[in-house]
Amino acid sequence: MKIEKQPVTLPPERSAGRRRESPVDRKTDLTATRSLSVSIIGSGGTGVVTCGKILLESIARMGLYALLARSSGPQIRGGESAIMLRLAEQPVENLDDRFDLLLALDWLHVDRFADELPVGADTIILHDSDRGDIPPCFDGATQRRIATPLTRLAEATENGRANMVGLGLLGQLLGIPLETLCTAACDLLKPKGETIVGAGLRCIEQGYAAAPPAPRPLPLSAPVVPPKRWNISGNEACGLGALQGGIRFVAAYPITPASELLEWLAPNLERLGGELVQAEDELASVNMIIGASFGGIPALTATSGPGLSLMMEGLGLAVASETPIVVSNVMRGGPSTGIPTKSEQSDLNLALYGLHGDAPHLVLAALSIRDSVFTTEWAVKLAETLQTVAIVLTDQFLGQARAVIDPPRAPGLKGSRKRAVDRTHYQRYTLTDDAVSPMAIPGDAGCMFTADGLEHDQRGTPSATAADHQQQLDKRRDKLTGFDYGDDWAEIGGAGAICLITWGSASGAVREAAERLTRSGHPTRSVALRLLSPIPEAAFRAAIADASHLLVVEQNHGGQFYDHLNARKLLPPGAGSLARPGPLPLRPGEIVNRVMQGA
Amino acid sequence: MHGPPPLPSLKPKDYKSDVKPVWCAGCGHFAVLSAITKALAQLALPREQVAVVSGIGCSSRLPAYTHVYGFHGIHGRALPLASGLKAARPELTVLVAGGDGDGFSIGGNHFIHACRRNLDLTYIVMDNQVYGMTKGQASPTTPPDWTGSRLTPHGTGLPGFNPAAIALAAGAGFIARGFSGDPGGLTELLIQGIEYPGFAFIHVLSPCITYHPEQRAWKQTVHEQSGATTADPLLAAQHLQQGDQLATGVLFRAPPPAGSATPARRQPITTDQLAARFVVPDQN
Ligand SMILES: Cc1ncc(C[n+]2csc(CCOP(=O)(O)OP(=O)(O)O)c2C)c(N)n1
Numbered sequence: 001m002k003i004e005k006q007p008v009t010l011p012p013e014r015s016a017g018r019r020r021e022s023p024v025d026r027k028t029d030l031t032a033t034r035s036l037s038v039s040i041i042g043s044g045g046t047g048v049v050t051c052g053k054i055l056l057e058s059i060a061r062m063g064l065y066a067l068l069a070r071s072s073g074p075q076i077r078g079g080e081s082a083i084m085l086r087l088a089e090q091p092v093e094n095l096d097d098r099f100d101l102l103l104a105l106d107w108l109h110v111d112r113f114a115d116e117l118p119v120g121a122d123t124i125i126l127h128d129s130d131r132g133d134i135p136p137c138f139d140g141a142t143q144r145r146i147a148t149p150l151t152r153l154a155e156a157t158e159n160g161r162a163n164m165v166g167l168g169l170l171g172q173l174l175g176i177p178l179e180t181l182c183t184a185a186c187d188l189l190k191p192k193g194e195t196i197v198g199a200g201l202r203c204i205e206q207g208y209a210a211a212p213p214a215p216r217p218l219p220l221s222a223p224v225v226p227p228k229r230w231n232i233s234g235n236e237a238c239g240l241g242a243l244q245g246g247i248r249f250v251a252a253y254p255i256t257p258a259s260e261l262l263e264w265l266a267p268n269l270e271r272l273g274g275e276l277v278q279a280e281d282e283l284a285s286v287n288m289i290i291g292a293s294f295g296g297i298p299a300l301t302a303t304s305g306p307g308l309s310l311m312m313e314g315l316g317l318a319v320a321s322e323t324p325i326v327v328s329n330v331m332r333g334g335p336s337t338g339i340p341t342k343s344e345q346s347d348l349n350l351a352l353y354g355l356h357g358d359a360p361h362l363v364l365a366a367l368s369i370r371d372s373v374f375t376t377e378w379a380v381k382l383a384e385t386l387q388t389v390a391i392v393l394t395d396q397f398l399g400q401a402r403a404v405i406d407p408p409r410a411p412g413l414k415g416s417r418k419r420a421v422d423r424t425h426y427q428r429y430t431l432t433d434d435a436v437s438p439m440a441i442p443g444d445a446g447c448m449f450t451a452d453g454l455e456h457d458q459r460g461t462p463s464a465t466a467a468d469h470q471q472q473l474d475k476r477r478d479k480l481t482g483f484d485y486g487d488d489w490a491e492i493g494g495a496g497a498i499c500l501i502t503w504g505s506a507s508g509a510v511r512e513a514a515e516r517l518t519r520s521g522h523p524t525r526s527v528a529l530r531l532l533s534p535i536p537e538a539a540f541r542a543a544i545a546d547a548s549h550l551l552v553v554e555q556n557h558g559g560q561f562y563d564h565l566n567a568r569k570l571l572p573p574g575a576g577s578l579a580r581p582g583p584l585p586l587r588p589g590e591i592v593n594r595v596m597q598g599a
Numbered sequence: 600m601h602g603p604p605p606l607p608s609l610k611p612k613d614y615k616s617d618v619k620p621v622w623c624a625g626c627g628h629f630a631v632l633s634a635i636t637k638a639l640a641q642l643a644l645p646r647e648q649v650a651v652v653s654g655i656g657c658s659s660r661l662p663a664y665t666h667v668y669g670f671h672g673i674h675g676r677a678l679p680l681a682s683g684l685k686a687a688r689p690e691l692t693v694l695v696a697g698g699d700g701d702g703f704s705i706g707g708n709h710f711i712h713a714c715r716r717n718l719d720l721t722y723i724v725m726d727n728q729v730y731g732m733t734k735g736q737a738s739p740t741t742p743p744d745w746t747g748s749r750l751t752p753h754g755t756g757l758p759g760f761n762p763a764a765i766a767l768a769a770g771a772g773f774i775a776r777g778f779s780g781d782p783g784g785l786t787e788l789l790i791q792g793i794e795y796p797g798f799a800f801i802h803v804l805s806p807c808i809t810y811h812p813e814q815r816a817w818k819q820t821v822h823e824q825s826g827a828t829t830a831d832p833l834l835a836a837q838h839l840q841q842g843d844q845l846a847t848g849v850l851f852r853a854p855p856p857a858g859s860a861t862p863a864r865r866q867p868i869t870t871d872q873l874a875a876r877f878v879v880p881d882q883n
């Protein structure tokens with residue numbers, strides 16, 4: 001092993017977002033989020049993702065929090081990949097501005113990831129000296145490098161693998177106890193058989209011993225008695241929220257990055273007495289769930305942009321016939337096939353405005369992996385309560401990342417369907433105080449009716465009269481706008497004249513940016529919307545009241561949310577827009593910089 | 600064919616609603632509606648246990664004219680909607696009704712996959728070889744030289760779609776053809792189709808007297824199939840390919856799909872148990 005330049009020491013206290021270049025940046029140096037950012041990269045088959053999962057689980061067991069995001073190349077299977085891990089003392093669900101540690105198992109096609117892996121002068125680069133030197137895209141970026149013959153060390157063990165040696169080395173540098181690393185590895189590798197587990201553990205030990213001699217305690221302090229925490233992916237979190245909300249029927253057509261959600265749901269639904277049907281296309285999926293819900297079974301489909309586009313006519317049918325359904329849309333780069341494996345918040349316009357006619361419905365967005373449980377469960381309960389369509393937006397970043405989180409909270413809403421009791425003069429679309437009509441389901445004697453996408457009267461009989469059309473349009477709008485969504489429509493943090501407004505997965509970076517700004521003397525609040533339609537307008541106005549600088553932050557090219565707020569006249573003149581498309585995640589530093597430039 | 604009907608407590612008219620059909624006087628679809636209500640009455644099915652699902656078209660207006668549960672959905676998507684309902688509520692009797700445009704053109708893909716999926720649905724297609732509702736354009740079953748539509752003034756020039764043969768190739772277990780001009784025979788076919796424990800496709804020749812008045816001639820040309828019902832797909836394929844597509848009867852009937860083919864359900868679980876799987880184990 002050879003250590004180049006000075007011996008490596010991690011900063012005793014790492015402040016996220018430490019940047020040295022500009023005076024503007026220096027102002028952002030202070031933050032409550034103490035964290036470390038680590039990336040592992042390697043070509044297909046090097047075992048990058050396995051390393052990431054073991055690290056995440058080890059960190060979880062130490063009592064810390066972490067986010068594990070991943071990125072892969074364009075290959076269908078087995079191409080180069082990168083994992084991006086951020087560990088912290090507090091819950092953390094967004095990436096930092098740059099990485100503190102980078103472990104390269106090899107450098108093949110690394111240029112495809114270079115812009116996703118910002119490094120700085122104090123980034124430590126660990127690499128396998130048997131697999132070539134640091135390529136130009138990283139060379140010069142860093143003063144600190146540790147070259148170790150990972151491959152040769154692995155070869156000393158039968159079935160040994162360089163990734164496990166690298167994992168040991170990294171574990172030692174991060175101050176993870178060897179035992180914690182080994183038990184986590186043991187649990188995660190178990191399905192691969194005893195031989196692999198044994199070889200893996202020996203390699204981890206070797207890597208651990210090969211780390212540079214200086215003690216490198218983790219600068220993050222783990223609690224003595226860790227609180228209860230979960231290790232979950234965003235797609236799993238959506239699935240769990242759906243099932244907790246009562247979903248028992250799912251029909252869907254596979255699409256990246258929603259497929260993992262479906263694959264998680266299929267066996268679990270079956271064990272809950274429900275069913276998942278793989279449909280022939282998204283036109284079928286959405287109509288199948290409408291049929292199941294008409295039958296009284298809460299139903300959901302999951303898809304991504306191209307599939308959501310195909311579902312629009314079906315969503316209108318559910319709106320008009322007042323049949324509750326939930327669509328979980330895991331966004332990816334668009335338009336068209338776009339960038340299927342990367343994240344973007346660009347399906348908002350489609351979700352809000354894609355339906356023909358005046359078709360009010362709910363659009364929600366999960367704010368984090370943890371929040372995916374809450375938001376999806378809430379969406380199911382709202383859809384059932386209000387007999388309408390709820391579209392839940394998440395994205396590739398949220399869906400495919402894992403995090404160590406505090407146990408998610410559950411919505412207070414009971415969320416059951418208002419069922420028909422009158423069996424003599426039943427009218428399916430009768431007017432009521434809350435504009436929600438009692439719903440009969442097949443099997444209810446005396447309440448037979450025909451659900452219809454044709455405009456209808458209160459009884460459900462097709463009608464083309466102006467009076468019936470007006471009445472039913474009003475009813476379908478009023479049941480949504482008249483409902484009390486409580487405080488759950490948004491998460492509001494901080495206080496200050498600067499106000500950052502955002503939605504969905506951009507919320508993590510926005511919250512951190514607001515905290516950094518506040519600590520550097522620019523008090524900032526953040527308003528992250530979970531309910532994007534209908535927006536409770538009075539509550540929104542109260543949340544942004546008295547702000548002197550407003551910035552709407554989102555990850556898309558067109559500023560779709562900014563336009564949505566403006567169309568509803570919810571923003572004061574002068575409010576700015578920070579709309580940046582994918583595939584690179586929004587980072588707190590760029591939001592801070594934008595605010596400081598505008599200040 | 601089947602035993603004496605159970606004493607019907609409900610009459611066919613009890614399965615009809617008071618909504619007046621929008622259909623032209625003389626439209627074949629009236630007779631199909633009557634045959635459906637007769638079949639339901641003869642089977643003595645409780646009205647709340649039956650659902651009729653449709654798409655869009657003159658024929659697809661049918662559910663609102665029945666007094667059972669109904670869903671008038673969107674163009675071409677009746678089969679998936681009905682499949683979702685049947686999968687979620689297997690104890691219901693689910694009928695699907697529509698036209699040739701709805702089922703074979705815009706909904707063609709669902710037709711194939713519903714045959715494959717073989718859920719216990721009865722799919723009644725009222726084939727008038729034209730788009731009635733949109734005022735007379737050619738459909739997939741329109742003869743290639745039909746010049747009745749301004750949209751295709753020289754005819755479509757395309758060979759007609761053979762729905763029964765396609766249903767067979769796609770795996771439907773029960774395939775019958777009926778004629779709205781023979782409501783008694785049609786009722787009989789519907790009863791058999793509803794009783795068949797799998798996907799039953801009933802192709803009904805149902806004239807559009809407004810846009811295809813020449814279909815009045817079906818009274819003379821429609822005929823019973825010559826042979827008996829076969830369970831042999833090769834023989835059925837031969838008849839379906841060679842015939843004039845005007846032969847009525849049960850054209851193919853496979854042995855019913857083996858009982859509950861679903862594999863043994865896995866160990867039940869609760870959502871609390873699912874959530875517990877994500878809890879990080881204690882280090883100690
Ligand atoms: C998506 C969509 N495209 C087109 C239409 C217009 N449309 C309504 S009914 C119909 C054809 C109906 O023909 P068929 O299913 O054969 O039924 P028929 O009216 O002949 O009984 C069409 C094209 C529609 N309603 N929806």
Ligand code: SF4
Pocket residue numbers: 621622623625626627628657658727731732806807808809810
């Ligand atoms: S247009 Fe044709 S199919 Fe439609 S109701 Fe009239 S006769 Fe029947």
